[in-house]
Amino acid sequence: MSRRLGWFLAGGLLVALLLAGVVSSFASGSPDGLDATARQGCTFDAEGRITGGTCMAQKEQDHQLDDSPLAGYGIRGLGDGALSTGLSGVLGVLVTFGIGAGLFRLARRRPDPKSSPRPADAPTEAEV
Amino acid sequence: MDTVAMHIANGIVNGPVSAVFAAFAAAALAFCVWRARADLDDRLAPMAGLVAAFIFAVQMLNFQVLPGVSGHLLGGTLAVILVGPWVGALCVSTVLIVQCLLFADGGLTAIGLNITNMALLGTAAGYLLVAALLRILPKTPAGLGVTAFAASVVSVVIASQGFVAEYWLGGTTQLSLPAIAGTMAGVHTLIGIGEGLIAATTVMTVARVRPDLVYALRRFRKVPVAEPVPVGGGAA
Numbered sequence: 001m002s003r004r005l006g007w008f009l010a011g012g013l014l015v016a017l018l019l020a021g022v023v024s025s026f027a028s029g030s031p032d033g034l035d036a037t038a039r040q041g042c043t044f045d046a047e048g049r050i051t052g053g054t055c056m057a058q059k060e061q062d063h064q065l066d067d068s069p070l071a072g073y074g075i076r077g078l079g080d081g082a083l084s085t086g087l088s089g090v091l092g093v094l095v096t097f098g099i100g101a102g103l104f105r106l107a108r109r110r111p112d113p114k115s116s117p118r119p120a121d122a123p124t125e126a127e128v
Numbered sequence: 129m130d131t132v133a134m135h136i137a138n139g140i141v142n143g144p145v146s147a148v149f150a151a152f153a154a155a156a157l158a159f160c161v162w163r164a165r166a167d168l169d170d171r172l173a174p175m176a177g178l179v180a181a182f183i184f185a186v187q188m189l190n191f192q193v194l195p196g197v198s199g200h201l202l203g204g205t206l207a208v209i210l211v212g213p214w215v216g217a218l219c220v221s222t223v224l225i226v227q228c229l230l231f232a233d234g235g236l237t238a239i240g241l242n243i244t245n246m247a248l249l250g251t252a253a254g255y256l257l258v259a260a261l262l263r264i265l266p267k268t269p270a271g272l273g274v275t276a277f278a279a280s281v282v283s284v285v286i287a288s289q290g291f292v293a294e295y296w297l298g299g300t301t302q303l304s305l306p307a308i309a310g311t312m313a314g315v316h317t318l319i320g321i322g323e324g325l326i327a328a329t330t331v332m333t334v335a336r337v338r339p340d341l342v343y344a345l346r347r348f349r350k351v352p353v354a355e356p357v358p359v360g361g362g363a364a
Contacts (some may be wrong), residue, residue: 005171005175009175009178012182015185016178016182016184017185019182019185019186019188019189020185020188023189027188027191027200028190028192029190029198030190030192030196031196031198032133032190032197032198033193033197033199033315033316033318034134034288034312035134036315037308037311037315038137038140040311041303054301054303055301056140056299056301056303056308057137057140058300058301059139059140059300059301060139061137061138061139062138063137063138063235063236064138064236064237065228065229065232065236068231068232070230070231070232072233073188073231088231089185089188092231093185096177096180096181096184096226097178098177099177099226100176100177100180100219100222101177101178104164104172104173104174104176104215104218105174107161107164107173108168108169108170109165109169
């Protein structure tokens with residue numbers, strides 16, 4: 001990997017870390033479009049439990065991993081605050097980058113040792 | 129906190145239909161891996177990791193679209209423009225799998241439904257539109273921005289209708305399908321506009337800093353990217 005690409009990746013990762021670690025605390029707390037639609041028609045108590053009505057979310061079940069330490073984009077034990085959300089976001093970005101970059105590296109095309117080094121921009125047979 | 133659930137939860141679509149979509153998603157992802165290998169080189173592989181991490185980050189940023197309703201980026205179009213359709217679908221899937229397993233967001237039983245809508249349907253729609261639009265729009269950062277915006281809006285609405293289809297096939301409640309389709313399309317048009325703005329800003333930034341890293345500029349056209357393009361060559 002060239003040094004220039006390394007700098008670009010580091011910069012991009014820094015932006016992602018800032019978004020997930022800091023900006024995430026300013027995100028809207030309202031249910032998203034899907035969730036809001038699924039809840040439409042039901043009434044809820046303060047805990048978010050359905051108290052009546054008819055809606056798509058009526059038979060919704062809990063997530064199998066609701067007890068995991070990062071469940072719900074927070075760190076268990078740190079509550080719901082900015083620190084908890086931000087730290088879980090930072091961890092998520094790092095884990096996603098690690099898994100993604102690792103798996104994509106495993107799946108990538110190896111340079112053919114027999115042929116001469118290919119210019120990086122040469123078109124491949126898979127042109128779209 | 130309400131933002132903890134961003135994707136389809138368990139129990140909204142029944143088990144058999146969820147299982148069929150899980151099998152479909154697994155087969156489709158295997159096909160994507162096979163096709164992605166031709167695209168993945170030493171440069172695209174780390175870039176794809178970054179795109180996945182970036183989509184994870186931006187998905188946390190719910191923005192208000194209506195009173196009491198928010199939306200967040202899905203990321204399909206953004207991924208297609210930066211890393212291509214096959215790797216892009218795998219990027220979005222990686223995010224969804226991490227969110228499901230680590231953050232308990234998007235039901236484990238519903239993972240196939242979520243991957244089908246956001247990683248496959250949304251990405252495919254985004255890809256077709258980007259490929260079509262880049263035939264007529266200039267291959268400049270501005271042209272790429274317009275492409276990203278328009279393709280994002282359509283892609284998000286189509287992904288939302290994927291959910292409607294899944295609910296039609298196996299919804300655990302009996303509610304009016306046209307009403308759900310209408311509500312989902314309406315609210316996701318607004319979300320798509322937000323996604324479009326984020327995607328356009330992102331791809332325009334990358335196109336200015338490192339145009340050679342933008343898959344759509346490298347592969348969706350025949351002219352090499354490094355040269356200032358004189359008009360009147362072979363390009364129609």
